[in-house]
Amino acid sequence: MLAVTEARQRIVSRLTTVSGEWVPLDLGLDRVLAGDLVARRTQPPGAVSAMDGYAVRAAEIVPGQWLNIAGENRAGHQAVEALPSNAVARIFTGALLPEDADAVMLQENADRDGDRVRFSEAARTAQFVRPRGLDFTEGWKGLLAGTLLGPRQLGLAAAMGHAILPVRRRPRIAILATGDEVKRPGEFLRQGDVLSSNATTLAALLRRWGAEPVDLGVAADDEQDLDRAVAQAERCDMLVTSGGASVGEHDLVSSSLTRRGLELDFWKIAMRPGKPMMFGRLGDCSVLGLPGNPVSATVCATLFLRAAVRRLLGQDTALPETKAIAATPLPANDQREDYLRARFVGIDPATGLPLVQVAERQDSSMFAVLSQADCLIIRPAFAEPAPQGTSVTIVNLRAAGV
Template sequence: MISVEEARARILAALKPVPVEMVGLAQAHGRVLAKPVVARFTVPPANLSAMDGYAVRADDTRAGARLRVTGQAAAGHPFAGGVGGGEAVRIFTGSVLPAGADAVLIQENTLVEGEDILVNEPVGAGRHIRRAGQDFVAGDEVLPAGQRLSARDIGVAAAAGHPWLCVHRRPRIAILCTGDEIALPGEPVPEGGIVNANAGLLAAFVSAWGGEALLLPIARDTEDAVALGAAEARGADLLVTTGGASVGAHDLVLAGLKCQGFALDFWKIAMRPGKPLIFGAIDGLPVLGLPGNPVSAYVCAVLFLAGAMDLLGGVPTAGPVLEQARLGVPMKANDRREDYVRAHLVYDGAGWVATPLRVQDSGMLLALAGAQALIRRPAHAPAAEAGENVEILRLGMA
């Protein structure tokens, strides 16, 4: 058995980012930039008012001073003239500051008398002004290549003048579930069988991680069925199988894959859950074989599939982000396998507290759905008392 870290490194070393495409801003959310975004415009393009009020010369705004209002400037309608001594221009948020003005006197600090205003409170030079280029200037790199685009990033790209972005296309992940005992949700369940949860779980995981899930028909427990299912994954960027990865008489995934020319990289990892993990390739198509138990399949997806999808999608990845939390209860010493323990996570005012679920059975999906984190227990970790720090991996929407 190899370590989790070595398995992750070997998986990532075998992958490369998928090709790029141009998409409109509306389709770019969640995608990964293949090229940096360079601003075509300066933002703000000029000195703009940050408040409703009056464009003034700060030196003219002594308390009680009277200023003559000579015009107004609305957003998109700049004032053609300038501001001279003893003058003010009515201005609104987002309007271009007229020449000669160096401050905005907010309307709450004035009293209107006919065509004049009286200053109730002085304003300092530069106050309530958004300076030209204070966000960015034309030519600045505003978003780097490798950035997964949030809604905020889309706003930056739009402001920088880019209606189209060069991004990596979504990784295509083929999912092949195996086993005589499984049936799709809504289908009749065979005697002694069970509903296939892995297909929906993994398809949702792939979608949440920015990929495109390609669900293949269930492969029954024969080498030919697995081989045929693997053949249907041609054109995908990664084939993920579930089930049949152990050493039982009906665990035929390895044999079926080899019928298609599968070259094994590794099989079995020193971890719990998820020991019987398979990785290799069929004529350049990477294959990741997950265990059949839903919890094991999910934990392996978090630890390995997420990173693989990041790299395929163009994100330079460093692996899962581990955080610190305090244990809610004592934990016994660990054995030679790295352990990922499902846990509840609560904030007690002083920090996050992680409490392992009472039962850690790898078939209990409802318990997994109620967990907020995985506690990482290194191989041979000593016993830990309540209150000691442990490493956790948060579980989000994926």
């Protein structure tokens, strides 16, 4: 059996980043940059006022002394480009200062009489002035390739002057559920049938991670049916199956893929849940065979499919691991790395780390437990029993997009 870390590394190393495409700025949400974005302008383009008031030369301000008002500068309208001697300019927030002004006096400290004004206090050079380039300067590399574009990143791209964006195309990933007993929600169920929740979960995860899911439906335990489904997947970047990854007599996925030329890399992982997991390549299409149990499939997707998608998109493939404190004792572990479903139950006062409580039932068929979990506690192979208060490593499910 392959260790989790080695299996993830082998998957990632056999994938290459997908090609890029250009999209309009307003369609960039949740896309991944294919190249660095460099500022096309300086922001602000010149010294601007941070407050409403008067642009002045600080050295000319004497409390109580009247000065002439030369004009008014508003954002986008600069009536006064240079100050005459012993004069000020009315100015509003965001407006460019006259060239030789070096400070702004607040309007609250001003006494205006027609076209003249006096101030109750002296000025300090640069007060209430935002200097040129305070935010960024032309040529600054503001957003790096691999960045996931959220609202803030799109706002920055707009401020830097970009109307179209270079992004990675969404990887097309086929999802195939298998098994005579697997039915879609809404279909008639016979004795022994199960509902296909894995396809729904995987499609949602893929969309959240930035891929385009291609639902191939449910294939029966029939060679011809499987062959037809697999043929459709060969036009995708990856095929993800759920069920049929083990070596049972009726698990026909492996044999169907092998007939079509599958190059098998591995099919057993030293982990719980999720031991029967397969990875290989079918022509230009990578193949990831997940277990059929819903919890096993979702945990394996979190550890391996997420890394695969992020590799295809040119992103960091590391898991969002962090430290936490066990709120309850943890049992000894066997030769398989264990991923225990757990919930956040507070903050440890001594360390400031989250307290995590492992779910009492860890059966790989119990999806309700996983749906209520906040994290996975990683228990290394052959870990000794751990008392309450032990520091543990966790995978934060929300941070992983699960």
